[in-house]
Amino acid sequence: MNLLVIGINHNSASVELRERVAFVPEQMGAALGAALGQQGVAELAILSTCNRTELYVVADGDIDGAADDALLQWLADFHHIAVADLRQCSYCFQAREALSHMMRVAVGLDSMVLGEPQILGQMKSAYAQAVEAGTANAALHRVFSQVFSTAKRVRTDTAIGENPVSVAYAAVSLTQHVFSKLSQCTALLIGAGETIELVARHLKEKGVKRIIIANRTLDRARHLAQELGAEAVMLADIPQYLLDADILVSSTASQLPILGKGAVEMALKKRKHRPIVMVDIAVPRDIEPQVADLSDVYLYTVDDLRQIVDENKRAREHEAIRADDIIIAAAADWDVQLRAQDAISTVKDYRAKAEQLRDAELERALRQLAKGDTAEAVLEQLARGLTNKLLHSPTTQLKEAGAKGRTDLISWARELFQLKDSDS
Structure with a gap:
């Protein structure tokens, strides 16, 4: 199998170029069909995310530089960009390296966030789109099956994906140290920026029953709340909703604290001292440091989160080494399977040829029996004729090899037919 990977990613290309080379979902069917029409392309799948665009190709014949250039030219033409711009930031892998790269992508070893799990789902979607478009068949099915099973x-x-390496996810993970069942918790989020949005999505995935988003601009809070099935309130409403909040995460651009010790102390009394986990991601801080002195409050700052994230990154890097070992072994095993597949194909062809010879000799034997020849004579002729025909081609080839001095072929033949050494 001639496997080829061509692409660009966040390590090789700027975000501006990645945006220009990305495929929108509406384009994918047409793009797959057009790419399959390129010379030498037998099967094809395309992975396109915000961080990478990659073509996974099974070629008809041997892969050479011309095939790489032709696909890069097609990619450039499709997106109306100069191929020179694409060529200087693209990469190409072949055979085992191509498979290893696909495996590394699938497990998140090649991601911007080491070990992130979303990329595996994106690869599965890319394969499903190729199957639907008719550009992925038996060969790519075997490739992606190997990639997915390795992932x-x-x-x-x-534990490559177990330790959170984003501030937002680390904030949510901290809450689980206090509350074993987040599904029974209410979360109050202050701010409506990207970090709060990520926190809200993580909390929703964890099953938090109620999420309240407080923001200086109510429209922004409402927009985010609608997406997540949350409630939107103004900053002035925080004391009222603080009474219900088991989890509070704040990330605003305010230059002054938004939540003071007095307001929290009053809420705790009305809550009958039920604990609150507070995570202050803002710099400058949104929550007065004195809040940490209150009983029943677990206050974490961005420095606490960064320490957790740094430790988790180191843990993931350690696990990445183990993941690489698994991938190296899987890629080597894939090579063995491919070589075995080639041998199986040869065995099938040889067996088919032998069966043709057998059928021809059997038909002749049946005719001889019908004419009245004795069974002994017919069997003797059948055995002799079948032996001669089975040995004719190997004998001719071995004689020719000897005449040409191809002692290597003769040695292989002796091993293949399990013959004793000629000296013994």
Whole structure:
């Protein structure tokens, strides 16, 4: 199998170029069909995310530089950009390297956030789109099956994705140290920027029953709340909703604290001292430091989160080494399978040829029996004729090899037919 990967990613290309080369979902069917029409392309799938665009190709014949250039030219033409701009930031992998790269992508080893799990789902979608478009068949099915099974093994046998490496996810993880069942919690989020949006999405995934988003601009809070099925309130309403909040996460651009010790102390009394986990991601801080002195309040700052994230990054890097070992072994095993597949194909062809010879000799034997020849004579002729025909081609080739001095072929033949050494 001639496997080829061509692409660009966040390490090789600027965000501006990645945006220009990305495929929108509406384009994918047409793009797959057009790429399949390129010379030498037998099967094809395309992965396109905000951080990478990659073509996974099974070629008809041997892969050479011309095939790489032709696909890069097609990619440039499709997106109306100069191929020179694409060529200087693209990469190309072949055979085992191509498979290893696909595996690394699938498990998040090649991601901007090491070990992030979303990319595996995106690869599965890319394969499904190619199957639907008719550009992925048996060969790519075997490739992606190997990639997905290896990714599953990495996720099972390592902790590559277990430790949060984003501030937003780390904030949510901290709450689980206090509350074992987040589904019974109410979360109050202050701010409506990107970090708060990520926190809200993580909380929703964890099953938090009620999310309240407080923001200086109510329209922005409402927009985010609608997406997540949350409630939107003004900053002035925080004391009222603080009474219900088990989790509070704040991330605004305010130059002054938004939440003071007095307001929190009053809320705790009305809450009958039920604990509150507070995570202040803002710089400058949104929550007065003195709040940490209150009983029943667990206050974490951005420095606490960064320490957790740094430790988790180191943990993921350690697990990435184990993941790489799994991938190296899987890619080597894939090579063995491919070589075995080639041998199986040869065995099938040889068996088919032998069966043709057998059928021809059997038909002749049946005719001889019908004419009245004795069974002994017919069997003897059948055995002799079948032996001669089976040995004719190998004998001719071995004689020719000897005449040409191809002792290597003769040695292989002796091993193949399990013959004793000629000296013994």
